[in-house]
Amino acid sequence: MTDHSVKKNPASIPHSIWHADDLRYAEKEAADSLGITLYELMQRAGEAAFRVARAAFPGASRWLILCGHGNNGGDAWVIARLAAAAGLQVTLLALESDKPLPDEASAAREAWLNAGGVIHAPDSIWPDNIDLIIDGLLGTGLRSAPRDAIAALIERANAHAAPIVALDIPSGLMAQTGATPGAVICATHTVTFIGLKPGLLTGKARDVVGTLHHTALGLESWLAGQDTHLTRFDASQLAQWLPPRRPTSHKGDHGRLVIIGGDQGTAGAIRMTSEAALRSGAGLVRVLTRSENIAPMLTARPELMVHELTPQTLEEGLEWADVVVIGPGLGQQAWGKQALQKTENFRKPMLWDADALNLLAINPDKRHNRILTPHPGEAARLLNCSVAEIESDRLLSAHRLVKRYGGVVVLKGAGTVIASDEAQGIIDAGNAGMASGGMGDVLSGIIGALLGQKLPLYDAACAGCVVHGAAADRLARYGTRGMLATDLFCTLRRVVNPDVIDVEND
Secondary structure, rough: OOOOOOOOOHHHOEEOOOOOOHHHHHHHHHHHHOOOOOHHHHHHHHHHHHHHHHHHHHOEEEEEEEEEEOOOHHHHHHHHHHHHHHHOOOEEEEEOOOOOHHHHHHHHHHHHHHOOOOOOOOOOOOOOOOOOOEEEEEOOOOOOOOOHHHHHHHHHHOOOOOOEEOOOOOOOOOOOOOOOOOOOOOOOOEEEOEEOOHHHHOOOHHHHHHHEEOOOOOOHHHHHOOOOOOOEOOOHHHHOOOOOOOOOHHHHHHHHEEEHHHHHHHHOHHHHHHHHHHHHHOOOOEEEEOOOHHHHHHHHHHHHHEEEHHHHHHHHHHHOEEEEOOOOOOOOOOOHHHHHHHOOOOOOOOOOOHHHHHHHHOOOOOOEEEOOOOOOOHHHHOOOOHHHHHHHHHHHHHHHHHHHHHHHHEEEOOOOOEOOOOOOEEEOOOOHOOOOOOOHHHHHHHHHHHHHHOOOOOHHHHHHHHHHHHHHHHHHHHOOOOOOOOHHHHHHHHHOOOOOOOOOOO
């Protein structure tokens, strides 16, 4: 079975993420501070990528190397020289330009020629027996769709049977946004250098990055002292959010959560949210819903407290609650609107999802005690723009949502983005099996439960998304097709107890 999600060696991938433009300036500053030339960094990059390619494809002896006209191409010149020196059969195609090569790339080109290397035109006939392609066409400076000549090479490489190793970033993938405005390399492996770029983790990244590798090129000490204000979150960090509970703790210590929703025909949404909250450690969960939902919910999950939503039960519930989750199955009719109007002035932590977001788009307001969890369609309604605009720059879209609505925003999708006024993060967990109905309802319950366990809004959002994705990743061993939102209930308990030894896997 082919799995197109980004794979990686967790120990090798940093948690700090760099703005793509900042990283270009930082590269020179770091090299200068350590007395390293940029050409030396280029050689280190080529050597690192060469080692990855050799380790991943030890039997590949006939390499096709595609060189662009920038420093990404310079890395490819270095690899070509190393491959030839190792006795491999190398065919190198290089793009032409009226502009001179950057100094470092020019030096790498000369080293290739001095070693007896041959340069072929980009429209040359490819050898029949290629068994590995190196992509050094475009780097992190991409601002628009690749030009026709480059797009033709990209499409030809993708159509070839040989695996592709991309240098720094797959050509055609935008380093800051993960958008693909035109043709893009579908890499089998990507070796990224120095700092991690956002576009490798969100947007279309999971379709095209393949297995991700990272090397700091010897700049680890300098990088460690930099604050990038953008963080990659994964399952390795769960213990920092979810320490072991005190032996004397009781249910009141772990949050009283009220969940509001489940209009006629949507009882499943509120049912999934409420059980997810219990499975994620909420102390007490009270559900306010339609009267016809009470018996089925109590039958399925007797640990819940389920009541009909009326003005009186809503007032009592808000007085009792530490945290409110509203929106799953809420609907946009008078029943749901009235509940939201009564709830919106709740001063403790809240999470708004689903129809609460659709109603918010109609009557916008700004609050700082609230987490919003839109998918791209809901985000587009909240910002009065198209889904394509949201997806063209997910980090910017999340920032705009925070600026307009306040609090913390969880922009869901492959590479979920978390944003507040002070910080942004990208969730590096989850898989394609989560593209099914009800997953968002489960996420709302998880985050609501963590709010009740006294995590701050931003931390609860980050931890909740990691828990959600990690629970699904544990299920993915059985395949991603056919995964149900309720399947996560059997793995959630394990994931929210990171201190417990995993007997199944260890």
